Amino acid sequence: MTVLVLTSEEDVTADLVVARLNGSGIPVVRLDPAELPGDVALSGEYVHGAFRGHLSVGGRLVSMGGLRSVWVRRPGVPGARAAEPSGWLTEEASQAFYGMLRGIGARWMNHPDAARRARHKPWQLHLAQRSRLPVPATLITTFPQAARDFSQRYPDLVVKPVSGSHPQEPPRVVPTSRVAPGVDFTAVAFGPTLLQRRVDKRADIRLTAVGPRILAARKAVAPDAHPDDVDVRFAPSDEPWRPVEVPARITEAVHRYLREAELAYGAFDFAEDADGIWWFLECNQSGQFGFIEMDTGQPIAHAVADWLAQESPDDDRSGQAHGPPGCP
Amino acid sequence: MTVLVLTSEEDVTADLVVARLNGSGIPVVRLDPAELPGDVALSGEYVHGAFRGHLSVGGRLVSMGGLRSVWVRRPGVPGARAAEPSGWLTEEASQAFYGMLRGIGARWMNHPDAARRARHKPWQLHLAQRSRLPVPATLITTFPQAARDFSQRYPDLVVKPVSGSHPQEPPRVVPTSRVAPGVDFTAVAFGPTLLQRRVDKRADIRLTAVGPRILAARKAVAPDAHPDDVDVRFAPSDEPWRPVEVPARITEAVHRYLREAELAYGAFDFAEDADGIWWFLECNQSGQFGFIEMDTGQPIAHAVADWLAQESPDDDRSGQAHGPPGCP
Numbered sequence: 001m002t003v004l005v006l007t008s009e010e011d012v013t014a015d016l017v018v019a020r021l022n023g024s025g026i027p028v029v030r031l032d033p034a035e036l037p038g039d040v041a042l043s044g045e046y047v048h049g050a051f052r053g054h055l056s057v058g059g060r061l062v063s064m065g066g067l068r069s070v071w072v073r074r075p076g077v078p079g080a081r082a083a084e085p086s087g088w089l090t091e092e093a094s095q096a097f098y099g100m101l102r103g104i105g106a107r108w109m110n111h112p113d114a115a116r117r118a119r120h121k122p123w124q125l126h127l128a129q130r131s132r133l134p135v136p137a138t139l140i141t142t143f144p145q146a147a148r149d150f151s152q153r154y155p156d157l158v159v160k161p162v163s164g165s166h167p168q169e170p171p172r173v174v175p176t177s178r179v180a181p182g183v184d185f186t187a188v189a190f191g192p193t194l195l196q197r198r199v200d201k202r203a204d205i206r207l208t209a210v211g212p213r214i215l216a217a218r219k220a221v222a223p224d225a226h227p228d229d230v231d232v233r234f235a236p237s238d239e240p241w242r243p244v245e246v247p248a249r250i251t252e253a254v255h256r257y258l259r260e261a262e263l264a265y266g267a268f269d270f271a272e273d274a275d276g277i278w279w280f281l282e283c284n285q286s287g288q289f290g291f292i293e294m295d296t297g298q299p300i301a302h303a304v305a306d307w308l309a310q311e312s313p314d315d316d317r318s319g320q321a322h323g324p325p326g327c328p
Numbered sequence: 329m330t331v332l333v334l335t336s337e338e339d340v341t342a343d344l345v346v347a348r349l350n351g352s353g354i355p356v357v358r359l360d361p362a363e364l365p366g367d368v369a370l371s372g373e374y375v376h377g378a379f380r381g382h383l384s385v386g387g388r389l390v391s392m393g394g395l396r397s398v399w400v401r402r403p404g405v406p407g408a409r410a411a412e413p414s415g416w417l418t419e420e421a422s423q424a425f426y427g428m429l430r431g432i433g434a435r436w437m438n439h440p441d442a443a444r445r446a447r448h449k450p451w452q453l454h455l456a457q458r459s460r461l462p463v464p465a466t467l468i469t470t471f472p473q474a475a476r477d478f479s480q481r482y483p484d485l486v487v488k489p490v491s492g493s494h495p496q497e498p499p500r501v502v503p504t505s506r507v508a509p510g511v512d513f514t515a516v517a518f519g520p521t522l523l524q525r526r527v528d529k530r531a532d533i534r535l536t537a538v539g540p541r542i543l544a545a546r547k548a549v550a551p552d553a554h555p556d557d558v559d560v561r562f563a564p565s566d567e568p569w570r571p572v573e574v575p576a577r578i579t580e581a582v583h584r585y586l587r588e589a590e591l592a593y594g595a596f597d598f599a600e601d602a603d604g605i606w607w608f609l610e611c612n613q614s615g616q617f618g619f620i621e622m623d624t625g626q627p628i629a630h631a632v633a634d635w636l637a638q639e640s641p642d643d644d645r646s647g648q649a650h651g652p653p654g655c656p
Contacts, residue, residue, distance in 0.1 A: 099450030
């Protein structure tokens, strides 16, 4: 049974995982859907109530029924590298590629539906609440008056994008910023705005969940840090990430979150306050882990490889991959 | 409890459903997400482990916790009617709008995740097989040789798009066409191509499923019809759609399909052959029903309204809409 890795060629984090799989003798096929059609080809036949599909990459043929898992890492857009790319070709290639793979019953890290849902920040906040993770008071609004009321109850606020990164080419990360005092919030009428109580943090926490495994790292806030430096991705800091124990209550809540989100992988960001409480900021279903592994030595790539290599014990594919008996 | 209808202003099919709901005294809010921000506004607050959200349309305020169902009919793209539309605004508005609505626990026709998955034709074919619907032999391929082999086994083929309609503005429907004899299939290497055994049909069947209700209509093929006229949407015909009984086996299979697809609404197209077998062609999760209702008098709009009006008996929202107790 083969592991399918969907990512671009220059993805060095994927290299680590593939090397581990190779070392364990697990067959791996790595491809970028951007190369379909072209270096990547596919074929699937629906005959007599059964499906049989194949992928080929650089001339190597693999049966879709023989895939044990699919790692959706940093795949390109199907059709993007074709001789004549177009919106139509991308639609056709995407639907053919993911439409077939959706039916084969392999384990996904992460399944495209779960991944898409998990990107919705309001849904994340709601699920975090339900999973009993501490969530800083948050407002998402287009009502200036609602923003003003909120800022009176929570005078120290940050503002961040609802959706993540700006869709330019290449995408630009929009940092979380502190809201200046006295802002009148008239402009929120022009676009939904996410305001959140600023956590007076003493550390950032990055918790990486790989299936049931949880690895957390902590980066202390420097004593002379400016309170306006709220976004760890942009704050100047020499502090390294160090491994940290995860409180039992957080472990339970994270497992609840992932179970309900149907995610096999998630990178959680928390802010740790002076009382040691970890406040949920977000869960990025495709968050990077290379920089954490580099600082902490935590074996995240190994954990990913091990999860992908697993043969699911309750994996009864007979009905899924070959169709039930008695079909016309 | 209110029904939320997401569609454009000029949607006359929605008018029928809204009229029925109004007649039954069910509160309805109808809006086009394209008007957010603008005529449509939203606000959601995540405080003390609980979520409280509101929508406003033309100044009318509705609580998200008070929505019983959401009908995703023909919604515009969020942000599209803003004074300064942009990809960024659309991302922000989409994530805020659908991200909040995803968390409220209302019933959806259809849920955005289910709708998106259901558009994948390969997945449809596979699910139809598993649901024990007869599926004509189909190949989706970028291998010219696979196409040639298939055409030798099934010499009478049609070709159709994998993804549906061409993404131009306005979108163009690409008809299903008969494959001319002697084609050499070299061009399939340039884009995934869907080839299907042509069903020598004596009628087209449109089966509309609304929750548990199933209504089917049949349009006979005129005796003098040309065998190249394979696509009922484009074939010249004076035959009307007439109500038809659904075979028990098909009813069961359709219920299986919808259950697994998590769809509350589906418009199934079948081709009826000379033996009376209904061959599955596709299931459109947002298929039109106005033209069927017009010809047959089948009360589809009423069925939709009744489904939307239902209070779900097992609808325990306490945990979803207000958060579990004990949250920080």
